[in-house]
Amino acid sequence: MTVRWLQSRSARKFFRHRPAVVALVVISLYLAVAVAVLLGGVTMEQTLERIGPGNLPGFQGRQLAEKRVEDCAMVLDRVEKALKRPSNLRAALGEIRYGLLRVADRPPEELRALVDQGWEIYDELVESPDLNADPSLLPQIEQLERLTGQLFAPLSGWQSLVRQFRLLLGTDRQGRSIMLRGVYSIKVAIQIGVITAFISVLIGSLLGASAAFFGGWVDHVVIWLYTTLSSIPYLVLLVVLAYAFSGAVWQFSLLGRPLSVDVGNTLIPVYVALCATFWIGPCRVIRGETLKIKQLEYVQAATATGFGRLYILVRHILPNAAHLMLINFSLLFIGAIKSEVILSFLGLGVKRGPSWGIMISHSAQEVINGFFWQIGAATVFMLVLVLAFNVLTDALQDVFDPKHL
């Protein structure tokens, strides 16, 4: 079936559409990353870990001198505090870690000497009335940074590459890697997108097709249900549903063992809320299409020859509406990713770990201070994926449904 489709006219039309092919490649790349994350490429702990000073700009961008000096001072301060607890020095020093960076395994005296040297330079530097405007102080700042760097154990080649990758897009306010958080969020987004879109299209198609196919009261109930649901403004419904499930704890027993799921802390409320609103689109479309297909001769012939109704539904109608499901899947995928951002901002979405929504809502405070790396990174990560899906949807609509407005 797939092979046949690849040789068909619509496939040729699709592949002639160059942007669509690019979009497909982009989506595959995102999927690959999502799978890699799922297999442990990036763990949630890593995204929550402090890897350096806060609000470090990406691409090794230069910061204001003042901030550089302060970042050094913070490290000096932490090491100094640890050194003041000789009873469990090892443990105290071990706690100081920035991602892969660990405090160097040197005798405490050496460390103390480094720290003291550092403070000396620091004291000189803070004497200056305006650090930022004085380029003559730059060598001193660099020296301070070098000193601070010596406190840490040198990284192997591979490790320093990894560290550079993590710092590539800078750090957020808590010094966490924006890169890792952005990449991890790909998984979250794709998970939310795929699950919601899949369930919604499934429910919508089944309900839509049965409504049209069986007619009568089934049709009335389905129409009533979707008119009703679509008469509540979408976000209000989302919010109310998310509210209804927040804090809920589901208790059931599995194989005799009692299990309780703290639903409020999972993504389940998000899925329920999104699916409850998203199935309407595919349902309408599939219902319309089924009504059309039902009139076709071969379907009527099949009905006349007495095939089971369900058989006809599955055999003739659903395959003929498959392209519409595909288009709707793609549309809903976009919708889910974008809704996640809004729900997360309202505190009703992702609860643990990063997501683009979490990143964007957290970046509000940074933007006021003129730091755009986090919002920029999350937006670009999201833009590329959503854009790819938009282009893909357009191409699919062009190929399968040219009269679509």
Add this chain to the structure above:
Amino acid sequence: MWVYIIRRLAYNVPVYLGIILLVMAALRVNDPIYGFLGKNASREQYDRFAAATGLDQPFLVQYVRFLGDIARLDFTTESWDQPGISVGQLLSTAIMPSLALTVPALLLTTLISISVGMISAYYRGRLPDRLLVLLAVLGMSVSFLVYIILGQYFGAFWLNRWLGYELFAIAGYKPGLIHWPRYCLLPVMISVIVAMGYDTRFYRAAMVEETGKDYIVTARAKGAGQAKLMFVHMLKNAMIPIITRVMITIPLLITGSILLEMYFNIPGMGRRLILAINAKDFPVVQTFTAVFAAVFIVTNILTDVLYALVDPRVRLS
């Protein structure tokens, strides 16, 4: 015409009954009283609260009572979170700020998007059109929240620093027309920009669809000029998809205004609803949802009436 309006009204009654039913049921999935009092509330506390709020009654009784309240526009139920204040009081203070955002946003979005859509359709296939389509697709792919955050930064912080005085307030709200531009114009502009991404594409498609119609060729054959074709012949025909689109835009704007109200601290209905949800303030959530749905249904009926006004085929059938 009146018959038509009454028919539309009658059609929407079961829909509204259904909305209330679904909303009420959904809000009871997770016990609202435990939600409010906390999981560790004692049995007596619970029972007393339930009796006081009428939540101990059977669902059907509650349903009928609530419907009765809505039908009589009786919003005297007390808020849980702010004892002594009725839902109606909250509602009446929240309506104006919300309208001050959504109504101008709707008007501006529609006007601007139609114009841009028409420009795009006019230059169809040429550079301005391609540029506009590209911008629209890009614009659609960015989250609303990003627009809000950046809009606030550049529209308020940055602009104010650059101008040296406060043109737009960073957040907040004051009633009155003189204060409107200061507090509401920036949020309205943000929501217009966001909605434009979706709408211009649609209006362009609607106009392009019209260009190919036989009656447009007829009109050209009569000697009609491009402007006459676009603004008279095509626009009036495109009114039907346009009205449909406006109807689709309304819930989007409501969504948008909820976010904008939250972000810009505007005490409208959306902000109230979200605050109530965070405070587990059950009666406010229930009533506000019902009101949102009612507003929405009324706009639906209005659109149907507009259809009939624009299209003689609907009116006379």
Add this chain to the structure above:
Amino acid sequence: MDQPQPILSVRHLSTCFRTDRGVVTAVDDVSFDLFPGESLGIVGESGCGKSVTSKSIMRLLPEHLSFLRPESQILFDGMNLARADERTMREVRGNRIAMIFQEPMTALNPVFTIGWQLDEALKYHTSLGREGRRQRTIEMLRLVEIPNPEKRIREFPHQLSGGMRQRVLIAMALCCEPEILIADEPTTALDVTIQAQILRLMENLKQRLGTAIVMITHNLGVIAQTCDRVIVMYAGRIVESAPVKQLFHQPRHPYTKALLESIPRMNPGDHGQRLPSIEGIVPSLYDLPPGCRFADRCPRRQPSCVEAEPELEPVDSASLVRCFFPWE
């Protein structure tokens, strides 16, 4: 011999469309003259380019999809319409050259009243006042025999029958008394009695106003009744051009002959016989043969026919034919 001046003279008209499968030439090197007061018929199978020819003359084809080849000339009153700007065309359209369209069901704007749509043309091309235009509109509707025109002008197209809509379109085309009327299958959508009425109506108008008519149709009966001269088109090309009598008595091109033979006749002896039809299919515009375009279906085909395309050449004083082996 003192030849009258043609009012419209089309030379080497070639119209191309840009499609996603490349550029196609839907009308290929078409030339003809139209004289004042004359009726010229254009016939041919569906898709041969009749409508495209007429829309090209009016420059009504969408500009982002189509273009005229540079050698095309449409000479009208000292102007070359193939090169004219939109402003000039607007002056000409509806005023000096008017057109009746193929589909009466869709050619009227559904959201404006009949009166408004008729009024529009008058507004562009006459200096009549509001009331004057109304009078003229009613007069025109009466002319095309629409009963009760005072009431009809306030109605919308969907309230009229197909025949009435077609008449409205004719009224619309004629209200500025054009010098040329292009009628693109004005009767195919109508039943036979109304068809006859409409044709009679157009004949009357021609007599009264001296309009030159281009009658496009694939109904040879209509041609025989109304036209003075006929052009036969096939796959974008003119294959034969002759005075109507000559064409019917002595068709030269095998395609014309085949067309004529496929008209049902009411001869008593023919009863029960199958109507002859033309075997084979029209070549696709995307994939034209190098030789004669009709060669595939031609009963008189010779080997040379598929090698080169014949030119359109005179066979006698009045007719032209594009064939190496025309019927004598």
